């Protein structure tokens with residue numbers, strides 16, 4: 502099971518075989534920083550084109 506939360510950032514919780522999947526450095530659910538647009542907007546960590554720079558509520562509703 503995967504639960505994806507979209508708000509000011511994007512993250513996910515993953516349950517595999519009945520147990521939470523944490524991943525290396527607890528980063529298994531860090532889906533918001535997957536690069537989807539090579540030359541996209543700058544994210545808070547200095548990367549470009551992360552999923553959340555294009556699809557989070559912060560990206561879509563900048564006056565929030």
Ligand SMILES: [Zn+2]
Pocket residue numbers: 533534535544545546547548551
């Ligand atoms: Zn990022």
